[in-house]
Amino acid sequence: MISAVASRRHVIADDLRAQISTGHIKAGDRLPSEAQLAARYTVSTPTLRNALALLQAEGLVEKVHGKGNFVRHPLRRITYIGGGLTRANAALHVTIRTTKLRAHGHLATLLRVPAGSPLTEFLCLSHDGKSPHSLTRVYIPRDLASADVPGESTGPEELATLLAKPSPPLAEVQERVCARLPTPMEATTLRISSTLAVLEVTRVATDNAGHIVEAAFLILPGDRADAVFTTHPTTKERTAEG
Amino acid sequence: MISAVASRRHVIADDLRAQISTGHIKAGDRLPSEAQLAARYTVSTPTLRNALALLQAEGLVEKVHGKGNFVRHPLRRITYIGGGLTRANAALHVTIRTTKLRAHGHLATLLRVPAGSPLTEFLCLSHDGKSPHSLTRVYIPRDLASADVPGESTGPEELATLLAKPSPPLAEVQERVCARLPTPMEATTLRISSTLAVLEVTRVATDNAGHIVEAAFLILPGDRADAVFTTHPTTKERTAEG
């Protein structure tokens, strides 16, 4: 079969993975330096780094330049529930940065507004404890959100109230989801390996008048989040977790 | 900025990417050998291979052991539309392998049947032209599909008709989607790099009697497929929540 030959990096990765899962190496611990590990496994440094790269892609190990390789705390797996607008997840702490800008190119077509229209951008970074969890950019036309757009530093409550009152009720929420590797900016912001797949959700919400109420881009690291979409949750109201 | 330093592999990858997009290297072409490319860019072989790895992760280049690196034909981007059952995509050619098996562990809990229950597995590999496009495994309880479960080699039409008549109408379709890297088996089956992110859709369909009609696992390579989920405008009992 194909997997008959287990290359050295896989053997090393399997060994380290086993040590982590059995608790011989605990979450938050620093691994021995790459030179030490290379000596222990009697491999060269590039080979050992390849082994660590496998664990990074699984989200099991986080490399910090100049400090070492660390076993990641197993993050709660958060389930994004599709079908609505941005909602706060009680398990996460969210920091929001608000920016005023003007629509351009791709964003303008997505929002169906002319280029140059005033927009408000909410850049939301949610944290699970100390480590970043997911990244969301929300764009809403400024003329819809009218005058009550807040200033520079905004708490999540204000965004929640802002988004909780769509003038006309929502008619449609379309969510397009795709899997890809993170951009370098996303990788550093979320402190993930550039080889860890992320889920990108592009959400466009339309009101009954046919206007785009918001466009949102969610980046959910594949090791700690997934998304659920359900048809007709007629009786059961959406609850926090699945 | 962060991207101020462009490592050599990125420079090389950018150059090759430009040559591909401008048509200097056409789809289906074989790139020069890695040794030749390394000489042209005056880098060592591992560095050049790192550059090619970037293009692989984007799905732009396919490596074939013993033959060379090939520019992939740009595959049609297929959009999976959520909310229904398995449906044939007219643009793709689908080959199906049918297997009878019995529920075990994870699959049994997902289908809410006791372990050992008879199931039918449909392993569907869809092709876009010559190259594989996506992979689907569908599991249906054999007592629901009763006697009309077909034999070994089944055409897509039979599967379509089989799945088109759910005895009771569907009550709910839940689709859980996550991003990850492919398993080695998936990578070889779909002929993708093991560093190209895939979208995994786990779909569970329930009928009005509360029985699981089918469970399906879709593997959609991130470079050629995404998924769309839309709230039905008809049922707008959903109130926006904060």
Place this chain on the structure above:
DNA sequence: GAGTGGTCTAGACCACGAG
């Protein structure tokens, strides 16, 4: 057998973080 990619080695030098 010739040519290709797959893996690995044993170093080198640079960039970052903390004392």
Place this chain on the structure above:
DNA sequence: TCGTGGTCTAGACCACTCA
């Protein structure tokens, strides 16, 4: 400054494909 990871080199040897 020192130890860390980040990047790269210039080979070596093996596995696969095709003539």
